[in-house]
Amino acid sequence: MKRKTSKKIIDTIKDKHIVPDPRWKINLRDYLYWGILACVVILSAAFFSLALLNIVDFDLELFCQLKVGKYLRLLIFSAPYLWTGLFIFCFVLGYLIFRKTKKGYRYNVLFVAGIILIIVSILGVGTHIARMNEKIEDQFSQRAPQFRKIILPRAERLLASGEGMIAGTVAQKEQEKFILETRNGKKWTILFDTNTKMGKERVLKNGEKVIVVGKKIDKNTFKAIGIKPLKRRGKNLLNKRFHPNKHLLLNRI
Amino acid sequence: MNEQLSKMSDSKIVELSKTELDIFEELVLRYQERLFRYIKRISYFNNEDAEDIIQEVFIKAYRNLNDYDDSFKFSTWIYRITRNCTIDEIRKKHTHPQSMPLEDEELLKIFKSNINVENEIEIKDHLEKVKKIINDMPFRYKEVLILRFLEEKSYEEMMDILRKPKGTVAALVNRGKKMIAKEAKKQGLYLNQ
Numbered sequence: 001m002k003r004k005t006s007k008k009i010i011d012t013i014k015d016k017h018i019v020p021d022p023r024w025k026i027n028l029r030d031y032l033y034w035g036i037l038a039c040v041v042i043l044s045a046a047f048f049s050l051a052l053l054n055i056v057d058f059d060l061e062l063f064c065q066l067k068v069g070k071y072l073r074l075l076i077f078s079a080p081y082l083w084t085g086l087f088i089f090c091f092v093l094g095y096l097i098f099r100k101t102k103k104g105y106r107y108n109v110l111f112v113a114g115i116i117l118i119i120v121s122i123l124g125v126g127t128h129i130a131r132m133n134e135k136i137e138d139q140f141s142q143r144a145p146q147f148r149k150i151i152l153p154r155a156e157r158l159l160a161s162g163e164g165m166i167a168g169t170v171a172q173k174e175q176e177k178f179i180l181e182t183r184n185g186k187k188w189t190i191l192f193d194t195n196t197k198m199g200k201e202r203v204l205k206n207g208e209k210v211i212v213v214g215k216k217i218d219k220n221t222f223k224a225i226g227i228k229p230l231k232r233r234g235k236n237l238l239n240k241r242f243h244p245n246k247h248l249l250l251n252r253i
Numbered sequence: 254m255n256e257q258l259s260k261m262s263d264s265k266i267v268e269l270s271k272t273e274l275d276i277f278e279e280l281v282l283r284y285q286e287r288l289f290r291y292i293k294r295i296s297y298f299n300n301e302d303a304e305d306i307i308q309e310v311f312i313k314a315y316r317n318l319n320d321y322d323d324s325f326k327f328s329t330w331i332y333r334i335t336r337n338c339t340i341d342e343i344r345k346k347h348t349h350p351q352s353m354p355l356e357d358e359e360l361l362k363i364f365k366s367n368i369n370v371e372n373e374i375e376i377k378d379h380l381e382k383v384k385k386i387i388n389d390m391p392f393r394y395k396e397v398l399i400l401r402f403l404e405e406k407s408y409e410e411m412m413d414i415l416r417k418p419k420g421t422v423a424a425l426v427n428r429g430k431k432m433i434a435k436e437a438k439k440q441g442l443y444l445n446q
Contacts, residue, residue, distance in 0.1 A: 005281075005285055005304065005307065005308075006278050006281040006282050006285060008308065009278075009281050009311045009312065010274060010275065010278050010281070012308060012312060013274060013277075013311075013312060013315055014274065016312075018312060018315060019316075020315060020316060020317070020318040021316055021317060021319060022319065023319040026317060026319055026320045027320075105416040105417060105418060106412065106413075106418065106419075107418065108418045108420050108421075109418075
């Protein structure tokens, strides 16, 4: 009986002219998984660097001058939800694809997640250092202006007067106040005094790009608690090219 | 020639089978009975269906001979194919193996592997209860217990057959064991552990 079954199997293979598939054909699916995994990791790193860009843009020194409640509100208001969400999605997808590779099942969750996270972090930080994330952000912002609020939360943060933060160019400086022009063209009167934290022997200059934290007093007046020059990365956000959908921004003020 | 073949390792036969189909019969002869039993253990299929699955398994194995990696045992590789074919067949028939037709001896073997039995006669008297405890277990636990205690596979082999991390396999075995112990206690069969 044993011999009969085995004979039947061999005869079927012969009758159907079945031959072993070539190695490349068998491995094709595995190569495909590795290819998709590489793409997903690159995407994940790009999203990671975009989230990172928005997070490091938080000026901690300046933010510390805000009350905890306001600080948290500003943090929640302008956190990079889209990029963080996409990063997590790609990260999980990467893990699932790795598990589908030939020997992927052999490794435990923590090991695989750890390796992917390390690769994504290295690539993401590299992208950030090379400032490629700013270019990507710029492209997204220009191509989808209607989604600017979620694409570019760090730019939104610079117009969050209600939350205690505003940024723009010093237009006209006087004794204890100056006019600040925001990127949407709105002019604010900023009041400051000797208690305002500006750094040692700091003198404001006309045309300087600054970020101000404090309290909105009325429609056009803002009382400053702290004033700092904008970081190099933040300066770009004040450029006109970053507000193609001006009415959207004006609605926020 | 046959005598020569019977002394050869599985991986050597795999290599030779790639160019000479008749040599592949040696592998079929070596594994068909074990795999037949395994199919019967993890499914409700009758002998005829199980034989069809065996045929499909070896055809698939022959077609994928180049996929065989000799860092694994051949038995692990062929068990994996068998498991996949059996599960595919179960899905095709749209039914789930709720009750696995395990022999009384097999049921007792699984049971005794998990419980420290002092009085074997008493356990044999309660065979129906033992059968119910094991048959009522979810498929994934029953499957690992069959591989571990009836097929006598190591965790490493089980990991490659089930395509699950070793930790997950060990956790499934442990949970399965605990499930049996808990149920045995409930049914008054928990003698000593």
